[in-house]
Amino acid sequence: MKQRKLIDWHTLRKLYVTVCIACTFTCSLLAQGGRTVTGVVSDATGDPLPGVNIEVKGGTTGTISDIGGYYSVSVPDRNAVLVFSYIGFVVQRITVGERTKINVTLVEDLQALDEIIVIGYGTTKRQDFTGSVSSIRLEDSPVALASNLNALEAIKGNVAGLDIGATNSAGGQPSIQMRGQKSISGNNDPLIVLDGVIFLGSIGDINPNDIASYDILKDATSAAAYGSRSANGVIMITTKKGRSAKPVINFNASGSIESWQNRPKLMGGEQWLESVMARNNSTDLTWLKPQEVENKDAGREINWLDASTRTGWIQDYQASVSGSGEKVNYYLSAAYAENQGVVIGDNYNRVSVLGKVNANITDWLQVGIDASYTEANYSGAGASIYSATVMSPYGVMYHDETNKLLEKYPYTQSGQNPLWGVSNGSHDNIDVRNNLRTNAFALIKLPFIPGLSYRFNYAGNLRNIESGDFYYETQYVKEGAYNDETRYSPSAYQSLLSNANGYINHNTTSSWVIDNILNYKNKFGKHSIDLTAVATRDRRNYGEIISRGSNFAENGNTTLGINGLQKATTQKVEQKKDQRSNIGYLGRASYSFDDRYFLTASIRRDGASVFGIDKKWGNFVAIGSAWNLTREDFLKDLDYLNNLKVKLSWGKNGNQGLDPYGTLSTVKNSASGGVRYEFGNSSNILYGMQTDALGNTSLGWEATQSWNTGFESAWLGNRLFLDLDLYFSKTTDQIFTRNIPVMTGFKEIKSSMGQIDNRGVELTIRTVNVETSDLHWMTGFTFWLNRNKLTHLYGEDLDGDGKEDDDISNSRFIGKPLGAIYGYVQDGIVQESDADYMKANGVSAGVPKYKDLDGNGTIGSEDRDILGYTTPNFKLNMSNTVTYKNWDLYVMLTSTLGGGGYYQKSNTAAFMTNGSGLFNSNSIYIPWWTQENQSNKYPSAVFTGDGGRFQGLQNRAFVRLQDVTLSYTFREPWVKKLSIQNLKFFLTGKNLLTFTSWQGGDPEVGTTVRGDTYPVLTSYTIGANISF
Structure with a gap:
């Protein structure tokens, strides 16, 4: 990109x-x-x-x-x-x-000081901007050719300070965080603004193929226009529009295949037998079931991971018509995408349409409207990856001779077939999400005052989700002998009708946003001003109805499935509703002198319905300045310096880290939770209401104050660009649940307290390596490092040591980063020579050994310490873009690095610490400790755990070849003769290689397959783009 x-x-x-x-x-x-x-x-x-x-x-x-x-x-x-x-x-x-x-x-000007960037409630020139912003043009860029099914994955790795997580399921959406975690338990997602209006829908409802550009606002001055919602940064998304007077018809089509990268290797039959026998101290195979013995003797083995997965694929199509006439600009598109995931049963498809029309009615009036509709279908249950990694390789997949009917219990008891409920018709799952969005605006350029304009924005969003599960009687087949076909007989199924059950959830979210924007821009000689005033309101309404039904014995069948819940003997209906509203006022002024000195100041006052009666309003102020040094006489003669702008800003933003009604006490009633009253006899029971949670009307805004300084520069004839940002922020009044004395009648209450500090460095380097008529080669580097620190928490000093107490139970430590891993410091494995240690702690050789930090000779709670942190040390990415004649090549390398105890996570599965039994592990064969092989890394096979002391920490650092795109654009005469404006073929690869020491899954996900986590996939795409 x-x-x-x-x-x-x-x-x-x-x-x-x-x-x-x-x-x-x-x-x-x-x-x-x-x-x-x-x-x-x-x-x-x-x-x-x-x-x-x-x-x-x-x-x-x-x-x-x-x-x-x-x-x-x-x-x-x-x-x-x-x-x-x-x-x-x-x-x-x-x-x-x-x-x-x-x-x-004409030669490209990579510095582009006159570039227009999108900011809150308007636009500005980059050279005039005093804050920290990164801008990405997705349209026509190489990454736009890749099969990205979500709107965020396309910019991953291209913006310093913006962390976008992995996507590991069909149609999945990644996590996103900007400049570190600021809230302990609240929302840490950046605000999404779509075409200039706050977007209250889901990011998954935005078709990536419709996106033209991103502007990422990272510091307080940049994001201050959105006040109470901008503490986590703002991502401005601009969709495409018409660009040519002649109508342009465009078709995109691509197909991808997906495979599992870093796929765990399951044990073979002999390895599995060895490990099970070692875990259970067994000396023979009498514990095998008859069918397992038969399969073993016949040399038949099942790789359950292979049986539960497949080659995934993606197909993605889009057609659009766009144009720009003297009075009208339009863009119309329709798209279809389908993804069959690598895990059997993991499927996704999406249909989306978008229409945009802007019209210049007069010289002073412009109006526009756009509407989009998306239907995303996630229906279907995926295979259990966990079950696939613990099954016996000698188990049975089918219970019939035709090998078509699944056996529920491959061992004839316990452990369930990973495909059960996925491909045998015993379980239905639906998950369909519909979203309708409309935007409209009117822009009036007031003719009696040049530079003065008024803009009215309206955005409405309606989102409907229908989800549910239904488990047929066939889901509950009983255990039994492999050859006992009566378990699958119609009479057996009939007897299981009382077990059949299901639910369906209908929820609707409707929201609207209204903006009134007054703007004045003018230039007086060397003086330029830009004044903006905004009044905005928004509201969100949420409603949910859940219908449940169980026991279909009286009905006699489950033919209607999830559509027949009304036939169940036991029925229950639940209903939920909530609403939240916001109102805000903004004033912003920008001033520049001689394109040399720049100053921006803003104040926003916000009100939010979710807060306490005295805390609903908050004020958010920001100020920023910049100085273009290359306009000064003392730098004009430096030929090698083309641009140098330094900047400094401070501001205060907010975060609504609270759900609706979170300040109020709640009650519960009825048999599900109320107080039980008996009158006369036990059959006459009434239920009264009972306070369920204690309210706190003093809950208010989580407020973040942040400082940003840095510079933007261009060197060597605009061939080297170096941008640096240094930032510091502190977020106070954290909203989270804390324990309170039980004599109050409650155990906990939501409170506003605590402070988290974040500081970091962001560096972006871009170079133009070669620039000729045939060859163009550019390289980009992004580096960022973030450190957060818990400065204050509850403010208590219960132990009287003069220091604020830590929250050890939740691994929150004053003066330390969030994500601390607290536990016992492992010191290898207990060896037979450690007689004193074994005697003092009552353990045997082959179990993990820990350091005696307090020196009392035994291992206890006082020997715990911070072992590391789950957060990364820093991130470093590199991209290369090479254009040679008609060929374009783009390569992106990303890395997330540890070191210094950072980016650690528990991974006990990599050490086979699963205890005895048959169904514990069939993956990651390791050389466990034995008397003959006295490993100092892996415990013995009989180690069953030690109360959670052993964590098996591993470093998740990785380097990944994330994107490779090769395209060819046809410019031959025959293309023009066919009235083709543009014809391009392309090949792309995503997540092609990953170098890591993490075992059992993808390091970026940080959960092994034994956690039933879907993999991060490698994909290969071929496609074409044609325009007429």
């Missing part, structure tokens, strides 16, 4: 065509007298550039290039200077002389 200020300007120049061509029809200036100069404007690859501004310097004559890059302009005389300008390209000034034909090649 390419960052807007440094790489792919194809998107910008095509986007700019929309405005420029419109201006051609309405505002082209006709020169008078002189002669005419013609020519073609193209980029470094030879592609024509439509929409380039061509002006005669010092005059009023001008034009723009057409869709083929052709221009014609009148000049007064031979001394006239033509100025060629285009967003994202270096301005060229050419003296006409005696020529009448001038062809021009």
